Amino acid sequence: MSIHDEIQELIPAYVLDGVDDAGRKLVERHLPQCDVCTGVLASYRPIADLLPFAATPVEPPADLKYRVLAAALPKVQPRPVGAPGLIDSVFAGLSNLLRSPRLARSPYSSSSRWVCGTSLCRIR
Amino acid sequence: MDNSVLADEEIIVRLRNGESWAMAVLYDRYARLVFSLALRILNDRGAAEETVQEVFVKVWKRSREFDAKRGKFSSWLTGIAHNHAIDEMRRRRVRPSASENDDDVMDAVQDEGPAPLDLALQSLERRRIVDALKAIPADQRRAIEMAYFEGLTQQEISDKLAQPLGTVKTRMRLGMQKLKTLLEERTT
Numbered sequence: 001m002s003i004h005d006e007i008q009e010l011i012p013a014y015v016l017d018g019v020d021d022a023g024r025k026l027v028e029r030h031l032p033q034c035d036v037c038t039g040v041l042a043s044y045r046p047i048a049d050l051l052p053f054a055a056t057p058v059e060p061p062a063d064l065k066y067r068v069l070a071a072a073l074p075k076v077q078p079r080p081v082g083a084p085g086l087i088d089s090v091f092a093g094l095s096n097l098l099r100s101p102r103l104a105r106s107p108y109s110s111s112s113r114w115v116c117g118t119s120l121c122r123i124r
Numbered sequence: 125m126d127n128s129v130l131a132d133e134e135i136i137v138r139l140r141n142g143e144s145w146a147m148a149v150l151y152d153r154y155a156r157l158v159f160s161l162a163l164r165i166l167n168d169r170g171a172a173e174e175t176v177q178e179v180f181v182k183v184w185k186r187s188r189e190f191d192a193k194r195g196k197f198s199s200w201l202t203g204i205a206h207n208h209a210i211d212e213m214r215r216r217r218v219r220p221s222a223s224e225n226d227d228d229v230m231d232a233v234q235d236e237g238p239a240p241l242d243l244a245l246q247s248l249e250r251r252r253i254v255d256a257l258k259a260i261p262a263d264q265r266r267a268i269e270m271a272y273f274e275g276l277t278q279q280e281i282s283d284k285l286a287q288p289l290g291t292v293k294t295r296m297r298l299g300m301q302k303l304k305t306l307l308e309e310r311t312t
Contacts, residue, residue: 009293009297012296012299012300012301013271013278013293013296013297013300015300016268016271016272016296016300017206017210017271017272017275018270018271018272018276018277018278018296019277019278020277020278020279043304044304045195045199046304046307047253047300047303047304047307048199048203048272049195049196049198049199050249050256050307051253051268051272051273052157052160052161052202052205053157053246053249053250053253053254054250054253054254054257055157055160055161055163055164055273056160057156057157057160057246057250058159058160058163059156060155060156060159060172060173060176061173064155064159064173064176064177065148065152065155067173067177068151068155068176068177068181069144069147069148069151071177071180071181072147072180072181072183072184073144073184
């Protein structure tokens, strides 16, 4: 069996992350120097790209969006409850964030008030 | 202009430019996919929520690493999500799920309802892969799902199923070959 045969036998499992470390290293050492095996790998990639869609669709909780944006964007902070007169322009900066019907419906309750900072949601 | 109609690649450019609305658009577009994948792998809603958070933080921090010439954004994103969820599953050693008949998961499933364009496109992708998976023999499908959703190597699958390693390798290889053919046929 040639090295190409060996690699091409491993590739279907490799794209699924189903080979052990030795097999993975073997594939990854070989691919940069072999266009044929790289082409075979590319032909299996669409399967790995589609497999996530096979998971049964489940809606995440509505408040997760706030947590994700707060974690990802430094300027998104919890809005202090009862903060005096936050100006309309600050809320205007939220308009894009609030496009989603899910977010628009989301609780502007006391426990989940978030607002962008003064730079109107520019990431720093 | 409605930013939600922009292509993923354009949104990533905006994200790199520091426009935070881009993150919200990507979240709206893909949070359900990432959450569903993480839940399938981890079988734990709390862990799946943490995965979503970690994945989108990574997208924000690593947005400059995305190269549209190397593939679609959704592939890059789900690759990050898959790696993170599998690592987390191994760390937590929660019981693997990977079964659509799992009561815990099925209880949480909500109706998809009328879908906007993004959800409709994702539904089409789901239909393609689900139909293809259904069309291959069950033992081949099981080997593929155990590798992808349970993070098991061929040797680990062999041990778990008490089947020879060669049998597992053959099932996985044949199943993947058939999936490839089926998906190519349905693309053309």
